[in-house]
Amino acid sequence: MGASGAGKTTLLNTLLQRNLKGLDVEGEILVNGQNIGKGVTSVSAYVQQEDLFMGTLTVKEHLDIQAKLRLPPGTSKTEREKRVDEVMKEMLLEKPKNSRIGIPGIKKGISGGEMKRLAFATEMINNPPIIFCDEPTTGLDSHMSLQVVKTLEAMALEKGKTIICTIHQPSSEVFEIFDKVVFLAQGRIAFHGAIDEAIHHFSSCGYQVPDHTNPADYFIDTLAIRPSEAETCKKRCQDLCDQFEKSVYHERLLKLMDQTKEVRSMTPHHSASYFTLLMALFHRYMLDNIRNPAIMKAKLIQKLFMGLFIGLLFYQLDVDQDGLTGYKGALFYYISELTYSTIFGIQAFMPADYPPLVREYDDRIYPISAYYIAKILSFLPIFTVDGIVLVLSSYFFVGFPISFWTFLRQMFTCMIIEWNVAALGIAVCATAPSYAIAVTVTGPLLTVFSLTGGLFTNVSEMHAWISWVQYLSWFRYGYESLVVNQFEHEKFANITCQGMDLNGMKARVPDSICEESGSTVVRNFSFNADNLYTNWMAMIYLTIVIYVIGYVGLVRRVIANR
Numbered sequence: 001m002g003a004s005g006a007g008k009t010t011l012l013n014t015l016l017q018r019n020l021k022g023l024d025v026e027g028e029i030l031v032n033g034q035n036i037g038k039g040v041t042s043v044s045a046y047v048q049q050e051d052l053f054m055g056t057l058t059v060k061e062h063l064d065i066q067a068k069l070r071l072p073p074g075t076s077k078t079e080r081e082k083r084v085d086e087v088m089k090e091m092l093l094e095k096p097k098n099s100r101i102g103i104p105g106i107k108k109g110i111s112g113g114e115m116k117r118l119a120f121a122t123e124m125i126n127n128p129p130i131i132f133c134d135e136p137t138t139g140l141d142s143h144m145s146l147q148v149v150k151t152l153e154a155m156a157l158e159k160g161k162t163i164i165c166t167i168h169q170p171s172s173e174v175f176e177i178f179d180k181v182v183f184l185a186q187g188r189i190a191f192h193g194a195i196d197e198a199i200h201h202f203s204s205c206g207y208q209v210p211d212h213t214n215p216a217d218y219f220i221d222t223l224a225i226r227p228s229e230a231e232t233c234k235k236r237c238q239d240l241c242d243q244f245e246k247s248v249y250h251e252r253l254l255k256l257m258d259q260t261k262e263v264r265s266m267t268p269h270h271s272a273s274y275f276t277l278l279m280a281l282f283h284r285y286m287l288d289n290i291r292n293p294a295i296m297k298a299k300l301i302q303k304l305f306m307g308l309f310i311g312l313l314f315y316q317l318d319v320d321q322d323g324l325t326g327y328k329g330a331l332f333y334y335i336s337e338l339t340y341s342t343i344f345g346i347q348a349f350m351p352a353d354y355p356p357l358v359r360e361y362d363d364r365i366y367p368i369s370a371y372y373i374a375k376i377l378s379f380l381p382i383f384t385v386d387g388i389v390l391v392l393s394s395y396f397f398v399g400f401p402i403s404f405w406t407f408l409r410q411m412f413t414c415m416i417i418e419w420n421v422a423a424l425g426i427a428v429c430a431t432a433p434s435y436a437i438a439v440t441v442t443g444p445l446l447t448v449f450s451l452t453g454g455l456f457t458n459v460s461e462m463h464a465w466i467s468w469v470q471y472l473s474w475f476r477y478g479y480e481s482l483v484v485n486q487f488e489h490e491k492f493a494n495i496t497c498q499g500m501d502l503n504g505m506k507a508r509v510p511d512s513i514c515e516e517s518g519s520t521v522v523r524n525f526s527f528n529a530d531n532l533y534t535n536w537m538a539m540i541y542l543t544i545v546i547y548v549i550g551y552v553g554l555v556r557r558v559i560a561n562r
């Protein structure tokens, strides 16, 4: 305990060997007499102040997934289910087990107290002997705070756990539950011992708790640095810390520390196998994608709507010069539709994954690669199905050739385009430090790639110093494949040299501008009919390279954040 700025969080971080960048830490941290460094994570749990859950999951689903992530390899399904039932019972979560967790202030879910107990339940799954908690009662009313601290007490008394907890403004009832309390002031220890002893010690230093006053409030107030009288407060804190160092309580503390140097055994917990981690994370993200109406439902409805719109706009195009403009536009539109909504859809939702990822990575629950692969796999079905919906809902209206293989190639090209786009969306999100930066980078990138896609600029006419950009663009690869696939079909073997004249009547266009066959269209774009499949390979290759770059960016970002 201590006033704001006393060093509580720093002490917890030091014990847990986290977020110590820029700090000069001295001394030794021993767990059962052993200096295990960052290994402290494998014998402890850390319940942080802010609860980070996936609000779309139910309490039970969340715990099931956490059990898969946290229980050691070789744990059977029955054992896992038994453990989940046990922690739900211990943490009084049986009643809300099938309720969605929710997102405070956004989507209604379980109560604040239940959420805190769920945070404990999550950390308790693998039965760690030590539990660190950072201000577990923050944001809870007095009744819920008491319930949470009683739960902690039960863990200590009934399960023999060591609980190290920072606490902010506890009520007298809550304060009395703690066995031992450490008061911090300006990074130093102002007191360590039982609550009665604290009252006695502070009183002997001239700070008697007044009647009808919560001792916790009084001590924190005594140790606080008030800006208006900073120097006096600092001096008071220094005096109290000095007096503690001369007290019997300090002597006892030194003896206790000597005893803890005796080496005792401990059993670190092991994480699940890589495959189990991957499957559990995939399950979690799939459930979230399916439950989140803005991801799954909205995308499918949007693609259906846009597909029908394309179908109506380009309904049964003629095979003449005007029709050609429509066919070319419709094909390019497919790529745009698959690009913009996909990339911005990903960027709207993926940043929310980052805080839990950093936390769970710090807790050594899974490696970053497991998250990254699971995330990619969970997006893959959505960004495959919606492309199929788009093509299915428009293809036959537009008047593209009724040919099984042409249809299938068109669908497949669209699928690969969307995989490529999804890769860029995920990679930019993984690498960019914030959503705003991700969107700012993505906008111009899309403009550059669409401009070099072949519709606005002829691919052979670009200046040598800029034309290389087209080889990074799925617009370029995708458009060439779509154009070749359509215009090399026999439907376009002969194209009427007719177009609309100034009076709105069909008239013959001059031979010099007439594209009399699909092959001419392909040639005029400077596209190559042999590139249809090569482009698929190029897009798949590009997808993989982008994913790798995104992975490296994510790892750098997470590690830099520690």
Ligand SMILES: Nc1ncnc2c1ncn2[C@@H]1O[C@H](COP(=O)(O)OP(=O)(O)OP(=O)(O)O)[C@@H](O)[C@H]1O
Residues within 6 Å of the ligand: 002, 003, 004, 005, 006, 007, 008, 009, 010, 011, 023, 186, 187, 188
């Ligand atoms: N033992 C220490 N020696 C020197 N500086 C310290 C020590 N402990 C903490 N500090 C510094 O004091 C400042 C406040 O520390 P910290 O954030 O841990 O306080 P806190 O008690 O958690 O405050 P709050 O309740 O407001 O979160 C930080 O700049 C930290 O680096």
